[in-house]
Amino acid sequence: MGITDTQSYSIVIRDMLHAKLVAAPFFATFKNRTSRMLQVQPQNLPYLGTYIVDEVQSPDGDPNVGHIKFIFNLRIGFSVIVVNNDPVACEQKLDAAFWAIQNTLWRDAALMSYHD
Numbered sequence: 001m002g003i004t005d006t007q008s009y010s011i012v013i014r015d016m017l018h019a020k021l022v023a024a025p026f027f028a029t030f031k032n033r034t035s036r037m038l039q040v041q042p043q044n045l046p047y048l049g050t051y052i053v054d055e056v057q058s059p060d061g062d063p064n065v066g067h068i069k070f071i072f073n074l075r076i077g078f079s080v081i082v083v084n085n086d087p088v089a090c091e092q093k094l095d096a097a098f099w100a101i102q103n104t105l106w107r108d109a110a111l112m113s114y115h116d
Contacts, residue, residue, distance in 0.1 A: 026100035049079035
């Protein structure tokens, strides 16, 4: 029995992306969660959240013709919260977090299914 026997592909994808980010050195000191239902408290800062923002299932093909098929569009959101009273330093830290997310996820050959 595999994970997708009990969990949706959306949850599996979100959890996979979250696990990659949590393992990244940049986020080593960050508290992290995957549920938007949990409030972020000051003791949870710095914070990284990975969430399912939206999931839309649309029909693929003409109605009543052939096999039933759907197209799934999944939108994952990342939330980063840091503490800093200096707005310039805060913006730089958040931009560094953005760049760490981009470089950690999109440069991962196994995740992106491409090979050099």
